[in-house]
Amino acid sequence: MLLFGFLAYLLAGLGLGGAALLLPLLSRFTEISAARADAMIAYLPAALAASVVHGIKGKRPNDKMMRLLPLGLVGAVIGGLIAGHLSTGILRVSYGVFLLVYGIKMLFSVKRINEICKKWKFSSKIMKIFCKFFNFS
Amino acid sequence: MKDGFLMLAAGLLNGLLGTGGGIAAMPVLYAIYRAPKEAHRWVSLLIFPLTVLSLISQKFLPDRFAFPLSVGALFGGLTGAILLDKVSGDTLRLIFSVLLFYTGVRCFF
Numbered sequence: 001m002l003l004f005g006f007l008a009y010l011l012a013g014l015g016l017g018g019a020a021l022l023l024p025l026l027s028r029f030t031e032i033s034a035a036r037a038d039a040m041i042a043y044l045p046a047a048l049a050a051s052v053v054h055g056i057k058g059k060r061p062n063d064k065m066m067r068l069l070p071l072g073l074v075g076a077v078i079g080g081l082i083a084g085h086l087s088t089g090i091l092r093v094s095y096g097v098f099l100l101v102y103g104i105k106m107l108f109s110v111k112r113i114n115e116i117c118k119k120w121k122f123s124s125k126i127m128k129i130f131c132k133f134f135n136f137s
Numbered sequence: 138m139k140d141g142f143l144m145l146a147a148g149l150l151n152g153l154l155g156t157g158g159g160i161a162a163m164p165v166l167y168a169i170y171r172a173p174k175e176a177h178r179w180v181s182l183l184i185f186p187l188t189v190l191s192l193i194s195q196k197f198l199p200d201r202f203a204f205p206l207s208v209g210a211l212f213g214g215l216t217g218a219i220l221l222d223k224v225s226g227d228t229l230r231l232i233f234s235v236l237l238f239y240t241g242v243r244c245f246f
Contacts, residue, residue: 001202005209012210013217014224015177016233019156020240030200036155037197040188042206046214047181047188053218054178061179064169069183071141072148072162076187079152080194091153096244099160103237110230
C-alpha cells in the first residue's frame with residue numbers, strides 16, 4: 001500500500017492526477033466507498049507536500065486561480081451531497097468522453113506530435129484538418 | 138464564464154466521484170498559466186480544499202489502507218514536486234495525455 005501510494009501520488013506531485021489510477025487497484029482490496037475515501041484522504045498529504053515544495057522553491061500561485069476556487073468549493077459540496085442519490089452511469093460516460101477528447105487534444109499539443117502533423121500536411125488534407133482541429137491553439 | 142463553469146464541474150466531479158476534479162480544472166489552469174508546467178504545479182493546491190470538502194460532505198469512511206497510502210502519498214507528492222522542474226512541458230503533456238486516455242477508456246469499462 002505504501003508503494004501504491006508512493007507511485008500513484010508521485011503523479012499527483014507532478015500535477016497529473018491523483019486517485020484516478022489508484023481507485024481501480026484499491027477497489028480490488030476493499031469496498032468502493034472506502035477505496036474512494038482512502039484515495040481522497042491520501043491525496044491530502046501529497047498535495048500539501050507538493051505545494052510546500054513549490055513554495056520553498058519560491059514559486060507562487062496565480063491570483064486568478066485562487067479567485068476561481070470558491071466556485072470549485074461550491075461544486076464539491078453539491079457533488080458530495082448528491083453523491084449517494086445520483087446514478088453515476090451518465091456522469092462516467094460523459095466524463096469518459098471529455099477525457100478522451102481532452103486526451104487527443106493534449107497529445108496533439110506535444111511538439112513531437114505536432115511535427116509529425118506538419119509532415120503529414122503535405123500528404124493528406126484530411127490529416128491536416130484533423131491535426132488543426134485537435135490543436136490547442 | 139467558461140472558466141467558472143469548468144471549476145464548478147471540477148468541484149462536482151470531485152464531490153461525486155472522489156477524483157477527476159484536477160483533470161477537469163486543467164483547461165482552466167492551462168489558460169491562466171499559459172505554461173503547462175505551472176498549470177500542473179498548482180493544480181494539487183487547488184484541488185486540496187475541494188477534496189477536503191468532498192470528504193466532509195460525502196461522509197465516506199476510510200479503512201485500514203488509508204494510513205499506509207497516505208504515508209506513501211506524502212513521499213510520492215514530495216518526489217513528484219521535486220521532479221516537476223526536471224521534466225519538460227512536452228513530456229508532461231505526453232504523460233498527461235496517456236493518463237487521460239487510460240482514465241477515459243476505464244470510464245466505459
